[in-house]
Amino acid sequence: MHNDSSFLLLNHNIHIIRLVEERGEANRGEADGGPLLFMACSPTDLRVDKLPGFEKEEEHIFGATGNHNIDIRVEDTGSVDGLRQANIAGGGFEVIHITGHVGFDKKMGPVFHMEDETGKSQKVSPAMLWDAIKAHPPKMLFISGCSTEGAYDVAHAESFAYRMAQKGLSWVLALGLPVSDDGAAIVVAEIYRCLTSGMGIDYAVQGARRLLQERYHPWPLLKLFGGESQAGPLVADGLKTRPANPVTLRYRSLKGSNVRVLDRGFVGRRRYIQRGMGVFRAPGKEGLLVHGPAGVGKTCLVGKLIEHVKDCEQLVFQGAVSENDVVMKLKALFEEKGNNDALSILGLSDLYEDKIKAILSKAFKTQPFSVIIYFDAFEQNLLYRNNQYYVRDEIKDIIRPFLFAADWSKGKCNVVITSRYPFILEHGGKNLSKTKLSDISLPPxxxxxxxxxxxxxxxxxxxxxxxxxxxxxxxxxxxxxxxxxxxxxxxxxxxxxxxxDLRGRQPESVHEYLAEALATTAGEGVRKFIRKASVYGMPVDATAFEAFDGEEFLDTAVELTLVERDDLVSGGSVYRVSPSISDVMWGKLTAEEQRKMHEHAYRWYDRLISSSPEPDYRHIEQAVRHALELDNIHDSAVHALALGRYFKGIELPRQGLVAMEAVALRVSNEIIDEAKENADIELSEFLNEYARLLLKSNDPKQSIVFHGKSLAIYLQVNGETNLFVADSYEKIANGWQMLGDARRALVFFEKCLAIRLTIYGEKHSEVAASYRSIGGAIKALGDSPKAIEYHEKSLAISQELFGEDHDDVAGSYNNIGLALKAAGEPSQAIKYYEKAIAILTKLHGEEHPIVAGSYNNIGNAFETAGNSKQAIEYHKKALAVFKKLYGERHPVVANSYNNLGSAFDASGEAKQAIALFKKSLAILLDIYGEKHPYIAASYKHLANSHMLLGDMKKAMSYLAKAKAAWP
Structure with a gap:
């Protein structure tokens, strides 16, 4: 509308609004400065000349409203689901502002290009957008972006904005400029300046048009759609100004952990979140490594990622990782979900690594939910060497199966690691952190x-x-x-x-300086308290600080954010000095002050453990740590013994070994002499348990040493004729047997037998066990007939005590069979193996590992007897059982393939044998990498088969590989 000299709509208080519906909506109440929700949609795969500069537009909104009475929230996913969740969580908004690109789809009509969870384009129709906001419709919807209000030739489609107004919204404002255009920035700033100054929507639109008249024809670029509602102000004029974001930062802990992420506050990192989601959803790498300096928000970024994953469980580990933490959290998850198969896997006595691989290949794959395994603050597990960070030796076996075998879960498990530094974890000549994890380097x-x-x-x-x-x-x-x-x-x-003072400092140094400045300004008492509180390596309740003025200073330290507080679901709170400063603060105490704090900490943990019917193993670990710092070997041994037994009880002997090692290595000859004088049986028992775990962990040499230390104390106090000494002799014998010294083993087996005969007499299961052990040692020395005599003694006792159908009886039949086979009587051996199999299948059924082991024994006997056909039959049976029990990727399955291959070699079918040996090799390479004795043996099997085929070139090649594979 023009009056010859100017536009009426720009220079007069005349407002034309496109009436969409005559619905005469009731007034929604007085304007009160309600919140504005801003959402930018910038799909990474949208093929347009320019992606929306949403940061720029957002900046103009904040700039225009910063001094006015309006609260602005930012939805950071750019997705329709994120909008729905933000709108519900916020209880609705006065204005929802969406910026991005609008297009046209032949089937859907006008669409808005929003983002899916990986940042790719998702076409959203007006109906879909309305469904997302209809629970709390805004007073005004602002659609800002390219082609928003364009006309389309296809079926005379109406604009996206017009259709949104038809859904029942009071006002829909459409801006048809790309947000990267300076004109768009001017429009956005002016509209919100007017709206937050108490003007009506109509006046705000008019004001924005006036600013555009020198650049564009303003009418087509900015249109307002609505019903008959009055175009009143969003913010009443004269209300008191308030800050744009009056909400303080709020943290929460990730499920089942002390890892803190932002619950309310700015996380940002939108493109990094999209990259992370892409890793979770796309095939390829199964995990994510987020690294960067302390304090840049790595953990909060992962917290946001976890929020975005639907139907997802999380297992969170912080700092130093242990086998026990992993197994216990897996166990808790599967108990909650009622997965008995997974619990059975965790309960097996297999190696930790084999359990984790079985969980990944079986349990996770069949679950209806996905799992994120999150290792936070992983730098605590790293060692700096040759200008690079490597995973510590004691941690490698814990983390490796997750990286190596994550893809076995078929997309149901993702591994996420946050660390200050990237790291190297070698396996099979490859760096798993590079081959299995997608890398995100997070800057400030x-x-x-x-x-x-x-x-x-x-x-x-x-x-x-x-x-x-x-x-x-x-x-x-x-x-x-x-x-x-x-x-x-x-x-x-x-x-x-x-x-x-801060200028030029590195981030870690700035952390230290600011923490000291905060504590010092709060007063000397607070500063001393922070330093002393750093003695605790894990979150503890307030009673832990009572001995050093916790009641006076704890709340102040929390308020200063130098001490973190986590509220427990069960009630109460736990506290710890911020991990980024705890080491530095602790280092500011004198050696004597540190010793006194270790005394406080040890006494607190010791009381806590004593008063609990089922102490938390983490508390026991801390008690050991503090006792060792005080050189209190006796008390540290008592607590470490409890740890070792706890871990053994949950089938984690290696973790028990690690827990006890720090104490065991401090037991000098002087300590042994003191223990003898003080009749310190508890120290002897600790050393005995440690020696047992060493033996179970395939370290027989050290096991013998520590059994000797244990016996030195025990014999002095209680003499020789007791079961503790007998059992120790037996374990020492087992150690010598593992070292291949059957003669020394026999000496200790005989000492053990003598004590047991004195205590029990002839007719006792432990005496039968000693006869079996002696028979095995004598067989190893080459005297099979004498070995059979001892096995027959053992058999007679077991039959008299238990009858025929018992595992001990079956074990004796197997042992006699092995001795007969070694004596060159495989046909006789087969008869005893058949007896053993009959008993074991009756007791355990066909599908049991001990039955499969007997199938292997009888298969080997048939092969030795020249009956390859029968050998193959039994080895196939063994293989079938092991595969059903353990899956394809397991050492015993690889061994069964080798046994079957050997039987085919013996039958003259070398090609069949080669195929089986290759299957075995593939499994073993997966498990052990290139350097391992089992790998060398597999290459030798392949070499022998190729020799049988007359292919000496390949045979020599495999022999060379066997030599290279030997560690």
């Missing part, structure tokens, strides 16, 4: 994201020194949070001097 915030982060920090944002704080923080979220604490009470600090 900069630009628009840094601005948004600062807005969440009320004191920094309001300070006249805001730019100084920005510079000091360097985009590091944690540093900025501490600076916010300083800004809150900045009158007590010399901000300029602070800046001079």
């Amino acid at each position: 915030f900069d630009g628009a994201e840094e601005d948004k982060n600062i807005r969440w920090l009320q004191s920094v944002a309001a300070s006249k020194h805001a730019e100084l704080y920005r510079g000091y923080g360097g985009g590091n979220p944690r540093l900025l949070q501490w600076l916010d604490v300083i800004a809150r009470d900045e009158g007590r600090y010399d901000v300029s001097a602070l800046g001079a």
